[in-house]
Amino acid sequence: MEGLDRRLYPIGIQTFSEIREGDYVYADKTDLVYRLTHSDSKYIFLSRPRRFGKSLLTSTLRSYFEGRKELFEGLAIEKLEKEWTSHPVLHFDMSLGKHLDKEGLNRYLLFQLADMERRYGLNMDSEDANLRLTNLIRCAYEQTGQKVVVLIDEYDAPLLDVVHEERELPKLRNVMRNFYSPLKACDPYLRFVFLTGITKFSQLSIFSELNNIKNISMLPEYATLCGITEEEMREQMGEGIDRLAVNLGITPEEALNSLRQNYDGYHFAWPSPDIYNPFSLLNALTDSRIDSYWFGSGTPTYLIEMLRKFHVIPQEIGNRECVAADFDAPTERMTSITPLLYQSGYITIKGYSRFSDLYQLDIPNREVRVGLMRSLLPNYVQRPAELNTLVAKMAEKIYNGDMEGALRLMRTVLSTIPYCENTHYEGHYQQLLYVIFTLLGNYVDVEVRTPKGRVDMVLRTPSTLYVIELKLDQGAEAAMEQIDLREYPERFALCGLPVVKVGINFSTEKRTIEGWKILYQRT
Known part of the structure; x- marks a missing residue:
């Protein structure tokens, strides 16, 4: 039957090994993975909007540090890495820690720790996540003889829904600060620490003494680390563009232009190539239609609440000019909606003046603009x-x-x-x-x-x-x-x-x- 032999797009698949073993389409980011893991800093933070590939990147790092060389055959990193040392990897997924109170969040952290402790024969009954993480890192190092890698995906997920609540935010923030605090004390046992999230919280409030963490979110050399460039799309997804064109009754170039208008337009640094929203792009190519995928997957309630809190009218969401400190800033002490809009992906960098050091921010594309306005109709x-x-x-x-x-x-x-x-x-x-x-x-x-x-x-x-x-x-x-x-x-x-x-x-x-x-x- 026609179409059964076509390449598959990894819709909702966030595990690197599954993508590689299942022969799914993969935009090769492994040259950047190698650069990242051999940079001057071993404590790294990356902010990107939801559904932008942060979890897949974290999974890729896990496979790399576990030394799974076979998964990287034919990719850029194969020619760069010579040793493929296997490290113990502690991979924490905070995405399920939403809608929890202080006690529930602590139980969720202990649940994840218990699963990793079993790998090293540990049976801890302490209710202190701080002590258990410290002990786990030391035991993993001692048992394997290799330094430990700590990966924390969606570190801020437990805090997003309460970012507008002055009473609940400090309580949950203290739980997370207590959990992350051992990372600096365990420095001699650590090879690499990587955290991803949507929003940026201040080092003082979340990471305690971990003041040497490197924020790469706005560095041009990592601008394409998450998301898909047009070059990557043309190289890997030409068949999907052709099928979209046939389904819409237009030319492939017109189909490409439609994809560009709806899902392109993100810049997380300047200069930067245009970045496509990967979730929307892959869904559109799979379904061979243009639709609202990213917005349709859920408009965060915290965004609508914060728009109300700061009295932002629709006309004021885009068309902003500001310095980087005004939008690449901690969200828990923000005095305007700009940091949250930017870090959540509702506005993005559209230009920069070296003379004035001002960035021009605006809504990235048609999907986001229409989705935002539709979500505001109930107002x-x-x-x-x-x-x-x-x-x-x-x-x-x-x-x-x-x-x-x-x-x-x-x-x-x-x-x-x-x-x-x-x-x-x-x-x-x-x-x-x-x-x-x-x-x-x-x-x-x-x-x-x-x-x-x-x-x-x-x-x-x-x-x-x-x-x-x-x-x-x-x-x-x-x-x-x-x-x-x-x-x-x-x-x-x-x-x-x-x-x-x-x-x-x-x-x-x-x-x-x-x-x-x-x-x-x-x-």
Whole structure:
């Protein structure tokens, strides 16, 4: 049967040995693994968003330090490593330590320790995870004669859901600090210590005396350590791109461009090649369709809570300029939402100025932008599913050039949906419109800069470019006057598409669109 002999993509597989033994597609990162394990520091920390390959990287390190040379045949590291020494490896997975109180978290740590202690014939009954980890490291070293490797995957998982809670966070943080504290005291017995996570907690609060840990999260030489570059995708996944193109009825180059718009655009250093979200990319190539995979796998509740805590409106999530210390910063003492947005993968580096030392941060791609806005809908209406239907119908009308029909549809639907509380705030309605237009993610760009200001929204279809300005209780004519005053259409004159000016006015009294004005730019 056609397709049975095609290469398999490792969806949800985070074990390096399973990928290699099962002949799954693998983007070779082992040259970076060798560099990492032979660097000046043996205490390493790497921050990357969820589902970005951190667990697979940790598993790869485990196989390497266990000396499993056969798994690395044909990979870059095969030509670099000559000794393949087998070290005792203590591999801790903190991902299941979520939603636990202080006592539950301590029991979870003891459970993981007990499993490793059995390998060395240890039977400890102490309730102190600190002492048991110290004893385990020393015994592993003494019994094998080799220095110990400690790998801690998702070190911050137990803390993420309480990062916005001032009472619970310190309790769980103290448990983790107690657990990690032996790592410095055991330095003579350790070959390598590696921690991964999403967020960055201060060394003082989590790692106690372990103040020599090296954070490689923003180093250009490790920018591609997690995630997939376009070069890697073209080399390893050409067949998948071809199948996607056939399924969508487009050319392979158009399929590649669709993948790029939806899943590419991450940069964790500067300079850096574009990085694709591996979870979304592999799922899209497996299913031969474009969908919301990363966001569909779960929007963390802590993110929504923190957006509320810092009063972040949708328009302010992206388009940020700041120094590295403002976003590559400990999250438990952050004074803005920027560190959490960046470290969680909702904004990423888009540019850097050596002169000012400022980084430009923005939402990485269409999947994240649309997913973010969809998750914010419950903040504005009580029945968000009806807005999802509205967006789908509007997208079809706009695609077919019927902006008038799309706005008429929006006015009707908005007048029938119950709003959430606090709708007396004028910005509430403007933000709602912003979310709706952004959800037209196939075509929309927002807050587009021009020499004379920012356009509220720019929608691009295959046949038309719409320049849109929104007003509240001022009339559609006022919106159109701003478009003309700031000469917005001239900014897009070279785009090769007819430019249509759209002024929209929202009425707080009627709680929907009051009117609009649409003018076609003369060519």
